Amino acid sequence: MLIVQKFGGTSVGDLERIANVAKRVAKTRDEGHDVIVVVSAMSGETNKLIEYAHFFSKTPDREAMDLLLSSGERVTSALLSIALNEMGYPATAMTGRQAGIYTDTTHTSARIDHIDPKPMGNALSSGKIVVVAGFQGINQDGRVTTLGRGGSDLTAVAIAGAMGADLCEIYTDVDGVYTTDPRIEPKAKKMDQISYDEMLELASLGAKVLQNRSVELAKKMGVNLVTRSSFNDNPGTLITKEENIMEKPLVSGIALDKNQSRISLKGVEDRPGIASEIFNALADEAINVDMIVQTIGADGKTEIDFTVPQSEIERVKTVMEKFNSSIGEIEYKEDVAKVSIVGVGMKSHSGVAAKAFTTMAKEGINIEMISTSEIKVSMIIDEKYSELAVRALHEAYELDK
Ligand code: ADP
Ligand code: ASP
Ligand code: MG
Secondary structure (H helix, E strand, O other), rough: OOEEEEEEEEHHHHHHHHHHHHHHHHHHOOOEEEEEEOOOOOOOOHHHHHHHHHHHOOOOOHHHHHHHHHHHHHHHHHHHHHHHHHOOOEEEEOOOOOOEEEEOOOOOOEEEEEOOOHHHHHHHHHHEEEEEEOOEOOOOOOOEEEEEOHHHHHHHHHHHHHHOOOOEEEEEOOOOOEEOOOOOOOOOOOOEEEHHHHHHHHHHHHOOOOHHHHHHHHHHOOEEEEEEEOOOOOOEEEEEOOHHHOOOOOOOEEEEEEOOOEEEEEEOOOOOHHHHHHHHHHOOOOOOOOOOOOOEEEEEEEEEEEEEEEEHHHHHHHHHHHHHHEEEEHHHHHHHEEEEEEHHHHHHHHHHHHHHHHHHHHHOOOOEEEEEEEEEEEEEEHHHHHHHHHHHHHHOEEEEE
């Protein structure tokens, strides 16, 4: 079999842990498998590099950011390869470029365009373990790109797809996917399996145990994806097709995203084209807008509220300066959070959303924005109530049972 194993930041958090990862990889090799390993930067490293950049600029050049951030993963890939070779397991470390990972030009959140299977294939054929620096690639101009936070998951899934791997294992610091973040609600239950679609919603809505785009790609390419702990041998969670899952709970999980800010545009000129101008200007700066709510206009004015990741707020402020003449007042609220419930069972049942709103009301939590889809309900609330909201919803939907 060809197995792709990805180890996250905590799993390679220090030299001892990298040595443990080497042992686990060697064991898989001993079982007779070909192995491609994808590694993250040591935990905290990427954040540290971002802070370094912010010492000089609030809105650092994205191309330079990519060169900077890609360095963290290079360190761990080289170290793991050195450790494996020393143990008598021939290994070779590759950057994204060396592994043939080609992306588009969207710096700091590039999409993988294609992977050239030759460099990794050749190394495997010569009996080597391939260790790839996650989270990075190269664009058509030969510049280094990165794939967005948590992007090493995407590297692993994309490689598994491109190389036709039999299995893609994502090793992390929890036993698998839980009904909610077990660090917030200790009563959270680990799931043995979850559908691609539910996992995609959970990941997109803040459950960072898997990066959302990695789940999207795993579904598209039919990659067998398992998340499990690098600290024990427990079986983990299988992410699979909905039809493979027997039991379909109404609500499968609760996600929390604290990396949200709300922008309220008050006294906006109520005329055709205004929303298009505002959101195109944001899109031109590659700012990812999430929820948008516009209220019914009166007296030729309207109000538009939207959310963006907290990390983008400075860029939003710069863009909004262009609209001073057509917007009355702009309010920036950085300390909001998005709490969401997800479940395929919602498709066929009513009253699921109402229960979420009642739960918030009972806790005295004001809901500032709401958005729903077939399998999720999301609410924007004051960030200080985040954990309370998650626990209350977890209990209301009896996820601890
Ligand atoms: P890695 O560094 O291995 O990529 P991450 O920190 O990105 O790990 O993701 C693992 C973390 O995701 C866990 O430590 C946990 O706190 C968090 N998490 C959030 N939601 C969930 C969930 N539903 N199930 C499991 N873990 C979750
Ligand atoms: N090191 C990168 C991050 O922290 C990528 C990853 O760990 O997946 O976002
Ligand atoms: Mg991660």
